[in-house]
Amino acid sequence: MDRQEALEIVKEKLKPKRYEHTIRVMDTAVSLAKYYGVNEKKIELAAILHDYAKYRSPDEMRRWVIKEKLPQDILEYNDELLHGPVGSKMIEHELGVKDGLIQNAIYYHTTGKRNMTLFEKIIFIADYIEPGRQFPGVEAVREVVYKDIHEACYMAATNTILFLMEMEQPIYPDTFQLYNERYIKGGK
Ligand code: DGI
Ligand code: FE
Ligand code: FE
Secondary structure, three states: OOHHHHHHHHHHHOOHHHHHHHHHHHHHHHHHHHHHOOOHHHHHHHHHHOOOOOOOOHHHHHHHHHHOOOOHHHHHOOHHHOHHHHHHHHHHHHHOOOOHHHHHHHHOOOOOOOOOOHHHHHHHHHHHHOOOOOOOOHHHHHHHOOOOHHHHHHHHHHHHHHHHHHOOOOOOHHHHHHHHHOOOOOOO
16 A cells, blocks of 8 residues: 555544644654665555544454454553554554554554564554654653664653553553563563
8 A cells, every 4th residue: 555545544534633643653753764764665665554444433443353353451451552453453454564563563552562663663663753742741751762762762752651540541561561671671
């Protein structure tokens, strides 16, 4: 699937604001891919499709979690967590995009996880730092990302955990695993 086709598909699936976010994630991710020597075309497609499932109903996403035998514990957390794992399956079944690199990056783009590949980290962090984001602490992450993308991901995980705790929201263990990686077993 080429860039133009993918953009047309997501334009129809996403609200205008989310589509603009997607374009910014794409630009950010492609620039990181260039810098870190990762396949730019693949990163571009992963970025364009990363929020593909974002506006499906929770009911539909829950059915996909069951049908595709995704980890059932995600059903107990915030519905926001579903669009990554479910999106990774939907792009294969609905669009014919069957590519493990792309699918895994989409799968983990919201929570992160331990031992992410560089490809996964680029999508995860591009989603976090794209120029439209205004999270507290995001500027410091932008400053680090071209020096040390691993550190940037740990910072993003830390900020997200602090934010979710402040909001008294549950936190999915994969996000803690990413956070912990910075301190244990020379994780990078
Ligand atoms: O889809 P986007 O809005 O572009 O961004 P995203 O996929 O990172 O989703 C962010 C939402 O996910 C945000 O509202 C916080 C929420 N969320 C809920 N539980 C968790 C979580 N994010 C992480 N990292 N870990 C959680 O446990
Ligand atoms: Fe997302
Ligand atoms: Fe996103």
